Amino acid sequence: MMRALWTASTGMAAQSLNVDVISNNIANVNTNGFKRGRAAFQDLMYQQVKAPGSEASSAGTQLPTGIQVGLGVRTAGVASIFSEGSFQQTDNPLDLTIQGRGFFQIQTPNGDTAYTRAGSFSIDAQGQLVTHNGDLVQPGITVPSDAQTIQVSADGTVSAVQPGGIQTVLGQIQIADFINPSGLTHLGSNLFQVSNASGEPTIGNPNENGLGSIGQGMLEMSNVSMVEEMVNLIAGQRAYEMNSKAIQAADEMLQTANNVRR
Incomplete structure (x- = not known):
């Protein structure tokens, strides 16, 4: 019964974190370029009361399954799902x-x-191309003050049309890719940072060597599905409640045992 208390408590802690991740997804449903997170869990070590295949009788029969009692759950990680969001014109x-x-x-x-x-x-x-926080886009692009229109092609080439119809190439936006994007470190403000798990970036021109192309005049929306998140939220809440019920049941069993009289 004491084991049940600790096991159920790990379940409550895991589901609490699960709800935290889901809540963050829902909060960022309208955040441009946001990638939803997904909590992954692993069962904890098992107490081997009787190992599978151990001798069951003097006749030499063996236990087909044994007795292995699990000790709960732990969070293995929170992975970012880098599926592409929808585009908004x-x-x-x-x-x-x-x-x-x-x-x-x-x-x-x-x-x-x-x-x-x-x-x-x-x-x-x-005239420099920057984010909403004022951080510079790399490689740097500087737009002349007399530019009338700005054009960005699918391969990242940025050009400006100046008075007299003169078209000037301002530079080319290069993009980076990673062997394991889910291993990137979140910095907030829609930014990620290299980590040992992500690997070093591969830099290249858009539309080359498997890299994506650039689309102008549109934004990538969050890849959060509200329906899926609400279902996951309900499931996480119910799992939390069931673990709390297990703690309550174990507590009542301990109380019953404590009230036994000889």
Whole structure:
């Protein structure tokens, strides 16, 4: 019975974290480029009361299954699911998407490189292409002050049309890919950072070597499905309740045993 208390408590802790992950998904349903998380669980070690295949009688028969009592559950990890979100047409020339694999490269204030799928960009006072937080897009693109229109092609080439119909190539946006995107570290603000699990980035031009293409005037939405998250939330809540019931049942059994009189 004491074992049941501890086992059920691990279940409550696991489902509490599960609900935390689901809540974060729901909160970011309208966050551009957001990738939903999914909690993964593993059962804990087992107490071997009788090992499978051990001798069951003097006649030499063996136990077909044995007695193995599990000790609960633990969180193995929270994986980010990098399936592509739907695209929303905005007609803003500075809104960009990556259709396929890849991440935009962003220079953070401390000089490090971060990565994002959210392509909602702007131009700062110096004409540089930046995120909404003012972080520079890499490689750097500077738009001239007299630019009338900005065009971004599928291969990331950025050009501007200036007075007199002069078209000037401003540069090319390169994107990065990872062998294990789920291993990236979340920084918040739609940014990711390289980790040992993600591997080093592979940098290339869009539309080449398996990298995605650039779409202009649209944004990638969150890949969160509200219906799926609500179902998962209900299931997680019910699992939490059932584990609490198991604790209550074990407590009542202990109380009954405590009230036994000789």
